[in-house]
Amino acid sequence: MQSEALQSNDNAKNAPVKVDAYKFKNERVSIMNKVMPILLFLCASVSIMTTIGIVVTLLTETYQFFKTIPILDFLFGTKWSPLIPPKSFGVLPLLSGTLMITVIACLVAVPIGLASAIYLSEYAPKKVRKVIKPILEVLAGIPTIVYGYFALSFITPIIQSIFPSAGIFNALSAGIVVGIMIIPMVSSLSEDAMSSVPRSLRDGAYALGATRFEVALKIVVPAALSGIVASAVLAFSRAIGETMIVTLAAGSTPNMTANPLDSIQTMTAYIVQVSLGDTPHGTVEYGSIFAVGMTLFVITFLLNILAQYVARRFREEY
Amino acid sequence: MEALININKLNLFYGTFHALKNVSLTIPEKAITAFIGPSGCGKSTLLRTLNRMNDMIPGTRIEGGIAIGGTEIYSNEVDVETLRKKVGMVFQQPNPFPKSIYDNVAYGPRLHGVTSKKALDEIVETSLKSAALWDEVKDHLKRSAFGISGGQQQRLCIARALAVNPDILLMDEATSALDPISTLKIEELAQELKDKYTIVMVTHNMHQAARVSNQTVFFLNGEVIEYSDTEKLFSNPTDQRTEDYISGRFG
Numbered sequence: 163m164q165s166e167a168l169q170s171n172d173n174a175k176n177a178p179v180k181v182d183a184y185k186f187k188n189e190r191v192s193i194m195n196k197v198m199p200i201l202l203f204l205c206a207s208v209s210i211m212t213t214i215g216i217v218v219t220l221l222t223e224t225y226q227f228f229k230t231i232p233i234l235d236f237l238f239g240t241k242w243s244p245l246i247p248p249k250s251f252g253v254l255p256l257l258s259g260t261l262m263i264t265v266i267a268c269l270v271a272v273p274i275g276l277a278s279a280i281y282l283s284e285y286a287p288k289k290v291r292k293v294i295k296p297i298l299e300v301l302a303g304i305p306t307i308v309y310g311y312f313a314l315s316f317i318t319p320i321i322q323s324i325f326p327s328a329g330i331f332n333a334l335s336a337g338i339v340v341g342i343m344i345i346p347m348v349s350s351l352s353e354d355a356m357s358s359v360p361r362s363l364r365d366g367a368y369a370l371g372a373t374r375f376e377v378a379l380k381i382v383v384p385a386a387l388s389g390i391v392a393s394a395v396l397a398f399s400r401a402i403g404e405t406m407i408v409t410l411a412a413g414s415t416p417n418m419t420a421n422p423l424d425s426i427q428t429m430t431a432y433i434v435q436v437s438l439g440d441t442p443h444g445t446v447e448y449g450s451i452f453a454v455g456m457t458l459f460v461i462t463f464l465l466n467i468l469a470q471y472v473a474r475r476f477r478e479e480y
Numbered sequence: 481m482e483a484l485i486n487i488n489k490l491n492l493f494y495g496t497f498h499a500l501k502n503v504s505l506t507i508p509e510k511a512i513t514a515f516i517g518p519s520g521c522g523k524s525t526l527l528r529t530l531n532r533m534n535d536m537i538p539g540t541r542i543e544g545g546i547a548i549g550g551t552e553i554y555s556n557e558v559d560v561e562t563l564r565k566k567v568g569m570v571f572q573q574p575n576p577f578p579k580s581i582y583d584n585v586a587y588g589p590r591l592h593g594v595t596s597k598k599a600l601d602e603i604v605e606t607s608l609k610s611a612a613l614w615d616e617v618k619d620h621l622k623r624s625a626f627g628i629s630g631g632q633q634q635r636l637c638i639a640r641a642l643a644v645n646p647d648i649l650l651m652d653e654a655t656s657a658l659d660p661i662s663t664l665k666i667e668e669l670a671q672e673l674k675d676k677y678t679i680v681m682v683t684h685n686m687h688q689a690a691r692v693s694n695q696t697v698f699f700l701n702g703e704v705i706e707y708s709d710t711e712k713l714f715s716n717p718t719d720q721r722t723e724d725y726i727s728g729r730f731g
Contacts, residue, residue: 287538362575366637369531370588370644371565380591385578 220459223452230446236453242416242427244436244447251450253457255416259333259426260458263408266337266422267344267401272394274341275348276383279390282349283356284378295350302346310410313339318411325423331413334422339411340404344397351396355389356382392473399465403458405430429454484509484648484678485530490544492525494537499525501702502544507695512670512679514689514710517699518730523682526699527650530680531567532560548648565592568641569650573657574633576625576640581617584625584636588644603643611639612669631662635669642677649673651681655688667692686726690714698722 228236231251239252278298282291318335322328328335359382367381383390413425414435427435433451441447485507492500500522507513515523528534529546532553546553553563565588576584585604586594594600604621608614613635617628625636634654641649651670655663670679670692683689689696690710697707698719706713706722717723724730 360575362571362573363577365533365569365571366575366577366640367587367591368533368536369564369569369571370591370640371561371563372591373561376591380587381577 217459220452220456223449224456227446227449227453230449231453240418242432244432244450245439245441249446251446251453253429253454255418256427256429256432256454257457258418259412259416260402260428260430262333262420262422262426263337263340263404263412263428264398264401266334267341267404268394268398270338270341271344271348271397271401275345275393275397276352276390278345278349279352279356280378280383282353284374284382295353298346298349301343302350304343306343306404306406307410309339309343310407313407313411321423328423329413329425331411331415331425332423333412333426336408336410336412337422339407340401343404343407344400347397347400348393351393352386352390355386355393358389359385388473388475392469395465395469395472399462399469402465403430403462405434409434429458482509483507484549485680486545486547487526488545488547490526490529490546491542492522492529492534493539493541495539499702500529503702503704505697505704505707507678507680509678510674510676511694512674512681512692513695513697514693515680515682515697515699516684516686516689517705517725519684520701521699522702523697523699524652525702527652527680527682530648530650531564531569533564533569535560565644566646567648567650568644568646569652570634570637570641570654572653574630574637576633576636579625580622581625581628581636582621585639585643588640592644607639607643608636610642610673611635612665612672613639629662631658631665634658634662634666638666638669638673642673646677648678648680651679653682653684656684663688686714698725700725 236251236253238254239250240254241250241252242255243250278294282294286294313335314330317338318328318330318332321332321335322330363381363385364377367377372380408428409431412428412431414427414431415425416427416432417424419426433454436447436451483506485505487503487505487507490500490503491498503522503526515527517523525534529542530548530553534540534542542554548563548567551558577587579587582604585607586600589600589603594603605614605618608617613632616632617623617636620627625633628636634657638649638654655666658666667688670681673679674694681689681693693710695707696710696713698705698713698717698721700721706717706719708718713722714726717726
């Protein structure tokens with residue numbers, strides 16, 4: 163190719179200039195320019211198509227379900243007994259179970275995650291940060307089924323030794339472990355937000371006689387608040403969608419209770435239960451998992467939008 | 481003029497880099513002392529030892545001593561936060577907090593335990609007046625500090641520093657990011673403030689040192705080459721290197 167090009171160059175020198183030489187056309191370039199965007203678009207559209215597919219499936223199945231079960235009974239019913247007659251499809255027990263797990267998880271994850279973020283961004287020497295950050299990220303890579311075992315075989319016995327009334331399956335154990343699972347998410351995102359607060363702001367506060375902790379709490383955290391809140395909301399929506407841990411450790415008793423030591427069932431765990439069982443397709447019970455899935459989808463979708471809104475709305479300029 | 485700060489055979493190292501070499505200086509009370517010299521000569525480093533802002537840079541090591549009002553500031557008995565309350569600082573880039581004008585000035589006093597609204601109002605007003613900013617912002621104290629101009633922001637930072645009632649004010653090239661008119665305002669302000677405060681300023685601008693300071697210190701490669709009354713240093717320097725620098729032959 164190259165020698166050819168050289169040759170044609172040589173020829174061009176001797177021969178009079180041909181108009182062709184100045185057409186600035188090249189097969190390779192023009193094909194690449196046409197093909198690549200299409201190829202890349204197709205790749206990008208895979209995830210879009212999948213999302214659309216999921217939403218359509220959810221919507222049609224949910225629609226079928228609501229033909230037999232009135233939507234208000236579903237949304238506001240307080241008894242969830244889809245498999246054992248008398249059948250009842252009130253989603254509130256599942257919702258409250260999910261919410262309890264999520265709230266416990268956030269009570270664990272937000273303070274601990276934020277504290278570790280403060281430590282990493284404001285206190286930790288470079289060397290320590292270099293070790294701790296990857297370890298935290300490994301925590302995020304542990305399969306959730308392992309966390310489920312951890313809850314069942316490690317946390318639950320501890321809880322039972324403190325509260326003898328606690329069952330083998332209880333919301334507290336699962337909630338705590340879901341919390342542990344999302345700590346890295348909170349700490350890593352919050353730390354990113356805090357590290358990007360400019361040094362000059364810290365210097366300004368130090369120069370006024372602020373201690374390290376005061377600088378962290380009164381300057382860095384407020385300045386990074388949008389990132390911190392967004393990380394908490396994302397963690398919240400991650401906790402809502404968590405499945406394996408709650409299936410293993412929280413039990414399968416749809417239960418409107420405020421007692422975290424009771425066994426409960428979350429929306430996700432219910433979907434697992436029905437999917438794994440021998441519920442025939444096309445029945446109301448089968449349809450119910452799509453309705454529950456739709457509910458879950460709407461909640462996490464709204465939370466993700468909220469997270470984005472919060473991140474934009476509370477952005478402090480600096 | 482009595483000496484307030486005594487620097488005695490000070491050596492400072494960043495890791496293996498010898499940033500300040502055997503610096504001895506006295507800085508008089510209630511006057512303006514200017515540090516001049518080319519980039520990297522150690523003038524900012526020395527300024528930052530006076531309120532121990534260098535403590536935060538890992539690998540910094542100090543030999544020799546600095547005494548303020550007779551107290552050795554690098555001794556173990558000194559807590560840095562109290563020192564910094566007495567030795568305020570204004571930085572090169574205006575760095576107001578992302579809060580309102582009022583909260584910026586009130587930040588320091590609140591930190592040190594002032595909670596009463598009345599006391600805070602009073603501190604904010606006097607500090608802003610001292611920083612010659614009150615008339616420009618008194619009607620919108622609750623607005624964001626980012627809404628005012630760079631020069632006003634820098635005066636806000638001065639007000640913020642004054643609000644904790646320091647004795648010494650360090651200005652680290654405080655006008656280098658500002659336009660000439662804002663610079664002039666800050667220089668005039670420094671002239672007024674020196675009646676009450678001891679001011680140490682680092683400046684890139686020799687003319688500024690000549691215009692505003694009472695005493696000037698010339699640094700080169702981490703050493704103090706010469707220091708004396710500003711008038712004498714600029715009209716009749718004793719060291720050839722000083723003369724070369726102030727006449728613009730290098731730097």
